[in-house]
Amino acid sequence: MHEVSIALNIIKIAGEELEKANGKGIEKIHLSVGKLSGVVIESLRFALDVSKKDGPLFNSEINIDEVPAKMKCQSCGHEFKADDFYITCPKCNEYKLEVLTGKELIIKSLTIY
Numbered sequence: 001m002h003e004v005s006i007a008l009n010i011i012k013i014a015g016e017e018l019e020k021a022n023g024k025g026i027e028k029i030h031l032s033v034g035k036l037s038g039v040v041i042e043s044l045r046f047a048l049d050v051s052k053k054d055g056p057l058f059n060s061e062i063n064i065d066e067v068p069a070k071m072k073c074q075s076c077g078h079e080f081k082a083d084d085f086y087i088t089c090p091k092c093n094e095y096k097l098e099v100l101t102g103k104e105l106i107i108k109s110l111t112i113y
Helices: 004-019 041-054
Strands: 025-032 060-066 067-074 080-082 098-100 105-112
Touching: 004 025, 004 041, 004 105, 041 060, 060 105
Parallel strands: 025 060
Antiparallel strands: 025 105, 067 080, 067 098
16 A cells, blocks of 8 residues: 555655744645546545654644546647546547646645644
């Protein structure tokens, strides 16, 4: 379950940012997770909840947004939403696709007090 190692890295980064800001704690953390990132949001949320008990995210509100996947066909230029990598362009049926969004895992914000 790679969500646990991701959660531990998020907690580590949050702790580093808390230290840089000389804060006492983190009130909120806001994450963006791409639909094609391979991260199961429910598993990540569970891993963060379990892992945060003794760290900088103790008692923090955790918000996670799923970023929809958007692809662009390299043959015809058509842009469209996608549910997975293994599709063809709905306009020209080609396989040459570029992922524009949906692979990211970003800490969008931390509210430090």
